[in-house]
Amino acid sequence: MSEVLRIQPDLEFVKELQAAGGQDLKKCYQCATCSVVCPLSPMDSSFPRKEMIWAQWGLKDKLVNDMDMWLCHKCGQCTEMCPRGAKPGELMAALRNMAYRNLVGPSFLGKWMSSARHLPKLIAIPAIIYLIVWIITGSIQGSAFPVNEHGEIVYGMIFPGDFTIDPIFGLAAVFVLYSFYAGIRNLFSAFASQPKTFVVGYRPPKNMWVSLWRVIKDEVVTHKKWKDCGDTESDQVKFKGHLVLFYAFVALFIVTSVVALTHWGGKILPLLHMEYPMPLWNPVKILGNLGAIAMVVGLVYLTRRRLTDTDKDSSSYYDWYLIGVLWAVAISGILSEVFRLLGVPGLAYPVYYIHLISVFMLIAYLPWSKLGHLVYRVAALTYARRIGRISTEVESGQNKLLVL
Numbered sequence: 001m002s003e004v005l006r007i008q009p010d011l012e013f014v015k016e017l018q019a020a021g022g023q024d025l026k027k028c029y030q031c032a033t034c035s036v037v038c039p040l041s042p043m044d045s046s047f048p049r050k051e052m053i054w055a056q057w058g059l060k061d062k063l064v065n066d067m068d069m070w071l072c073h074k075c076g077q078c079t080e081m082c083p084r085g086a087k088p089g090e091l092m093a094a095l096r097n098m099a100y101r102n103l104v105g106p107s108f109l110g111k112w113m114s115s116a117r118h119l120p121k122l123i124a125i126p127a128i129i130y131l132i133v134w135i136i137t138g139s140i141q142g143s144a145f146p147v148n149e150h151g152e153i154v155y156g157m158i159f160p161g162d163f164t165i166d167p168i169f170g171l172a173a174v175f176v177l178y179s180f181y182a183g184i185r186n187l188f189s190a191f192a193s194q195p196k197t198f199v200v201g202y203r204p205p206k207n208m209w210v211s212l213w214r215v216i217k218d219e220v221v222t223h224k225k226w227k228d229c230g231d232t233e234s235d236q237v238k239f240k241g242h243l244v245l246f247y248a249f250v251a252l253f254i255v256t257s258v259v260a261l262t263h264w265g266g267k268i269l270p271l272l273h274m275e276y277p278m279p280l281w282n283p284v285k286i287l288g289n290l291g292a293i294a295m296v297v298g299l300v301y302l303t304r305r306r307l308t309d310t311d312k313d314s315s316s317y318y319d320w321y322l323i324g325v326l327w328a329v330a331i332s333g334i335l336s337e338v339f340r341l342l343g344v345p346g347l348a349y350p351v352y353y354i355h356l357i358s359v360f361m362l363i364a365y366l367p368w369s370k371l372g373h374l375v376y377r378v379a380a381l382t383y384a385r386r387i388g389r390i391s392t393e394v395e396s397g398q399n400k401l402l403v404l
């Protein structure tokens with residue numbers, strides 16, 4: 001006698017998915033075109049067709065534990081080819097949006113990051129903190145826009161690194177690191193139910209660390225999967241935008257680390273000490289400026305694509321939040337330097353204040369924003385390699401599978 005399978009649909013979850021970007025999911029009639037055209041989907045239990053039916057049936061447990069949402073890079077090929085306009089690529093993105101919201105606590109932060117209604121609160125947190133700092137240090141300096149004895153603008157006079165910038169961002173960094181740790185732990189425990197599928201001849205990495213190293217070496221530094229996502233002009237614009245932006249982050253991360261090391265290390269080892277503000281010819285300054293330029297270039301690529309290629313890849317609030325914050329960081333950072341060099345304190349200090357707010361919004365809310373994919377996607381790709389869940393075309397050119 002055949003087994004009776006009871007399905008308990010979670011209709012509330014379906015509504016949430018539709019609100020998070022998967023509004024057309026009910027149009028799907030399971031033709032599987034999307035899974036066939038997807039350049040990244042493994043042959044076994046391929047995506048995104050199965051996610052479409054799980055979503056229609058309201059199978060929340062299957063969807064929240066699904067690894068494949070992270071393997072999708074939202075190239076939009078499936079959405080373009082779907083004969084029903086069900087937009088499967090948007091559904092995969094909506095699943096990730098739900099994950100940013102629910103993967104780790106505090107739950108209010110996930111909720112605030114999911115809708116423009118809560119944006120004022122997210123801005124208010126750093127805005128109030130730095131305004132209090134400004135009021136206190138401004139009274140101590142005797143001016144809200146002070147200059148030093150040479151008539152130069154020194155941001156540390158209002159926002160001293162030792163007592164405001166470093167402790168606030170240090171605490172935010174610890175909070176973010178812990179949240180990512182908890183998020184990855186939750187992801188891996190969700191993936192434990194994933195079937196183990198090995199391409200014949202595929203030799204999985206010995207452990208997770210080896211797997212992580214291969215993902216970084218083969219995929220992260222080259223952005224290979226973005227490249228494999230398609231060869232239309234729009235696909236290549238997306239690939240270049242992500243690659244340039246990634247290296248902008250690397251450059252700015254190196255600069256921030258050097259500044260922290262020379263500042264705090266210089267207190268112990270005078271050899272490490274560096275004078276601030278740095279002169280323009282300093283290599284660290286040059287790297288920082290190149291990183292800022294690369295960030296603007298990457299943002300131009302990605303913003304232009306988002307505005308023009310709406311059929312293939314429509315944008316959710318998560319997309320615009322991230323692009324908006326990145327633009328705010330880049331523009332306020334560049335203008336802070338320009339106004340400082342021009343010696344206009346009445347403009348330099350307010351713009352620097354906006355810069356601090358936007359950097360806080362980028363870093364402190366990272367695990368709940370779309371940029372969290374930097375960590376979660378790498379974690380999922382690492383796990384996928386370890387268990388052999390890989391795209392056969394991309395990884396080995398073979399098409400035979402052995403399901404264990």
Ligand code: SF4
Nearest residue numbers: 028029031032034082
């Ligand atoms: S999402 Fe579209 S292409 Fe994919 S199975 Fe459904 S109808 Fe077919």
Ligand code: SF4
Nearest residue numbers: 038072075076078089
């Ligand atoms: S958006 Fe691209 S990567 Fe994602 S499921 Fe569709 S075809 Fe595959």
